[in-house]
Amino acid sequence: MTDRLTQLQDAVDQLAQQFVAAVHFVHKRHDYQTLGPNDKVREVKPEEMQQTIDPLPAEDFQAGLSELSRDLITKEQQIEYLISMLPGLQNSEEDQEKSIKELEEDLKAAEAQRLEALKEKDEILAELDRVIQSIHRP
Structure with a gap:
């Protein structure tokens, strides 16, 4: 079994990979929409759209976001647990x-x-x- 610091480093590396995967998911799978009254969605040609994003239906996109969020929270809790197991100020x-x-x-x-x-x-x-x-x- 590896030591706690190695486990912690592996967990932090995995969390960073999960952040990258989450940003990539949001970047590639979102749909165009306006955020404010003065915003405009520029017209994108279908062949251009396939190269940049592949939007999911709103329910699937939200489900994906929820799953990625749960995974990030779980990994963060694992990191917190590993940190709590390290000798610290209480020792x-x-x-x-x-x-x-x-x-x-x-x-x-x-x-x-x-x-x-x-x-x-x-x-x-x-x-x-x-x-x-x-x-x-x-």
Whole structure:
């Protein structure tokens, strides 16, 4: 499993990609409409329109916007959760050092167990080798 900072960086990268996808969707799939009383929609030739945008029906466009919005909110919440899991201001430097020392002790204990298991394995292999060598054919 990757560390929290890598997960956070991946999530931020994914959020940026989602923003780009959302802007691209809005740019390519919107329909022309006026926003104010003085606005005018310029006439676009059909072949020009196909190159620039491919409008969706209003309901489909709104559904797409809703889905993209939900995805962005979900990713933002995931990022917030990952950030909350990082050691921060609530953990003082002393607390972090204490946690590191405890982890070092756990690592030393695990290494001692590993070395003991290797030693036991070698002893068992040596015993097995002696037993095999002591067997004679009748």
